[in-house]
Amino acid sequence: MKRLFIICFTLLFFVIGCEEEENAIFTLKEVLNSFEQQGLIVEETRQKDHSIFGEKLYKKQPNLYLLNQKPLYIYIYNSSANRIKAINEFRKKTEAVNLVSFNIYEKDNILIFYFHEQDLEEDLGVDKLIKEALNNL
DSSP states (O other): OOOHHHHHHHHHHHHHHHHHHHTTOOHHHHHHHHHHHHOEEEEEEOOOOGGGSSSTTTTTTOEEEEEEEEEEEEEEOOOHHHHHHHHHHHHHHTTTOOOOOOEEEEETTTEEEEOOOOOOHHHHHHHHHHHHHHOOO
16 A cells, blocks of 8 residues: 555656646747737847857747847747757857857747847846746746
């Protein structure tokens, strides 16, 4: 009986752990809705970007938007592990490059790059709102 209890408890613990990981997957639509709820207005843009930020990172092309007329790159991965692989790939590609001013935001399967173009004082409010939008997911 004791062995059966331990097995059931272990299975329950495993199932609960798996459910939490599955719940940590967000869609682009959810991210954009959360931005909108924070009052962040993003415009989808079709302009081509040939910079390092417009490249694929771990097999994903970014969704490019403008926020305050500044580039916002949103990568949506199918797991947080893939997001981690992507940011590691980015760091490896850019370790010897002096890049313009930007912020990186990460949450679960989401990776975002936002360019403040050395205008961080002006964009401190935007930075806070992006963080709040991701925290509210």
